Amino acid sequence: MPANGFRPPPSNSPMHESDQAAIAAVSAGDPHAFRVLVDRHGRYLHRVAYRLTGDHSDAEDVVQEAFLKAYRQLGRFEARADLRTWLHKIAVNCAIDFIRARKTRAMPSAVEDLDTLDGGDTPMAQPPSPDRQLLSTEIGERVAESLQRLTPLERAAFMLRHLEGRSIDEIGTSLGLRTEAAKHSVFRAVKKMRVALEPLVDARHGE
Amino acid sequence: MHLTHDDLVLHYYGESAAEAARIDAHLASCGDCRQALYRLQRTLALVDTSAEGEPAPGYEATMWARIQDQLDTPLPWWRRLLSTGTARWAVAASTAAVAGVAFYAGWQARDLSVVPASGGSPATVASGTASPEATRERVLALEIGDHLDRAQFMLAEVANGDDDTASLAAERQRASDLVATNRLVRQTAALAGDESLDGLLDDLERTLVDIANAPDDLTADDWRALRARLDTQGLLFRLRVLADERRAGQSPVNPRPKGKTS
Ligand SMILES: [Zn+2]
Numbered sequence: 001m002p003a004n005g006f007r008p009p010p011s012n013s014p015m016h017e018s019d020q021a022a023i024a025a026v027s028a029g030d031p032h033a034f035r036v037l038v039d040r041h042g043r044y045l046h047r048v049a050y051r052l053t054g055d056h057s058d059a060e061d062v063v064q065e066a067f068l069k070a071y072r073q074l075g076r077f078e079a080r081a082d083l084r085t086w087l088h089k090i091a092v093n094c095a096i097d098f099i100r101a102r103k104t105r106a107m108p109s110a111v112e113d114l115d116t117l118d119g120g121d122t123p124m125a126q127p128p129s130p131d132r133q134l135l136s137t138e139i140g141e142r143v144a145e146s147l148q149r150l151t152p153l154e155r156a157a158f159m160l161r162h163l164e165g166r167s168i169d170e171i172g173t174s175l176g177l178r179t180e181a182a183k184h185s186v187f188r189a190v191k192k193m194r195v196a197l198e199p200l201v202d203a204r205h206g207e
Numbered sequence: 208m209h210l211t212h213d214d215l216v217l218h219y220y221g222e223s224a225a226e227a228a229r230i231d232a233h234l235a236s237c238g239d240c241r242q243a244l245y246r247l248q249r250t251l252a253l254v255d256t257s258a259e260g261e262p263a264p265g266y267e268a269t270m271w272a273r274i275q276d277q278l279d280t281p282l283p284w285w286r287r288l289l290s291t292g293t294a295r296w297a298v299a300a301s302t303a304a305v306a307g308v309a310f311y312a313g314w315q316a317r318d319l320s321v322v323p324a325s326g327g328s329p330a331t332v333a334s335g336t337a338s339p340e341a342t343r344e345r346v347l348a349l350e351i352g353d354h355l356d357r358a359q360f361m362l363a364e365v366a367n368g369d370d371d372t373a374s375l376a377a378e379r380q381r382a383s384d385l386v387a388t389n390r391l392v393r394q395t396a397a398l399a400g401d402e403s404l405d406g407l408l409d410d411l412e413r414t415l416v417d418i419a420n421a422p423d424d425l426t427a428d429d430w431r432a433l434r435a436r437l438d439t440q441g442l443l444f445r446l447r448v449l450a451d452e453r454r455a456g457q458s459p460v461n462p463r464p465k466g467k468t469s
Contacts, residue, residue: 059260060273076447162220173440
């Protein structure tokens with residue numbers, strides 16, 4: 001499994017002093033101390049939420065929700081745990097709630113159709129040209145473009161599997177899908193990523 | 208036959224399960240498929256380099272502005288989930304339809320001592336000067352809150368308990384009691400057309416039934432798995448949010464607006 005910057009830090013890492021101080025102040029009745037946590041963890045949570053929702057505005061809603069939940073639940077946060085890990089988990093749960101609600105609202109039948117589709121029938125942009133050396137930032141952009149081509153459900157299922165390390169069974173339960181449907185969403189997402197990104201792999205490999 | 212795309216993906220994520228032996232054996236003997244797996248690994252590793260999702264400068268200030276005003280008056284989240292549900296709740300509560308009446312009757316027969324202080328004394332409510340409809344709504348609100356409190360406390364004990372199955376017998380009985388109330392509350396929620404709350408109660412009911420029906424010889428692993436599901440569904444979390452909101456004085460059922468009659 002590749003390392004990446006989006007997984008939360010190990011849960012035994014010591015909590016930052018400013019986090020501790022902020023939690024203590026909030027608990028003592030100063031809600032404005034909560035801003036320290038927004039400043040320290042907001043961007044990180046936004047990236048987490050964006051990866052699941054694929055939309056900045058949606059991600060902002062999710063992060064707002066996550067912070068409000070965290071605020072209300074702060075008394076239950078255990079001091080020996082890692083705050084970012086805890087916030088990460090809340091944000092992922094908020095994103096799942098959001099995606100579920102969106103799914104119910106916007107795509108009542110899309111889920112059922114997944115079984116009959118075999119991938120590859122979704123229009124793909126041209127695979128990136130391999131005949132030039134790509135800087136890592138360009139690769140990052142290319143990856144981002146490829147992710148934009150996933151359907152919201154494919155993105156959510158794929159990200160929960162790939163970045164959040166959730167099992168396909170769990171993903172099905174969280175998103176309200178049958179296991180087979182969750183599996184197919186992941187398969188289709190990975191297939192799209194392969195079409196878009198394997199030429200890059202080949203290009204880098206051949207250099 | 209070579210491995211399929213699906214085989215490779217399941218293998219990569221360690222989810223090949225029953226197919227693991229076949230896939231491993233094939234990979235051991237087929238260079239082409241090993242190469243395909245290698246390319247898949249490198250491709251998926253690229254995903255982690257994605258530059259996407261970085262918010263605009265000033266994000267923290269924007270986010271703070273969005274949440275700041277809500278910190279003193281907490282818990283609009285569940286209110287928003289209920290969205291238009293409050294009006295429908297009021298209607299359902301005041302039409303004295305079957306579920307509501309049954310529910311009300313059930314409440315009257317119950318021990319009142321656990322009704323939270325924020326709602327005032329139930330005796331006062333029941334014998335006060337308010338109209339019968341208003342009283343019934345208030346009672347309904349208290350009852351729903353009471354039920355959610357009980358469910359929350361019970362699930363919290365299950366979730367935070369140890370792996371020893373010794374506590375199971377007691378929890379089974381409590382779960383069984385809660386299932387009965389949950390069904391009445393759910394009927395009322397369904398009657399009010401409140402799908403969000405209905406959904407939460409549906410998840411709750413399934414979990415309660417699982418606990419109530421847990422076999423005597425439940426293994427520690429099964430018990431752990433059952434408890435882990437509470438976490439997966441975020442059920443306890445969702446219940447807490449709702450219960451917190453009610454404690455903050457925003458019950459799931461809003462009093463009907465002044466001047467409106469049923
Ligand atoms: Zn092969």
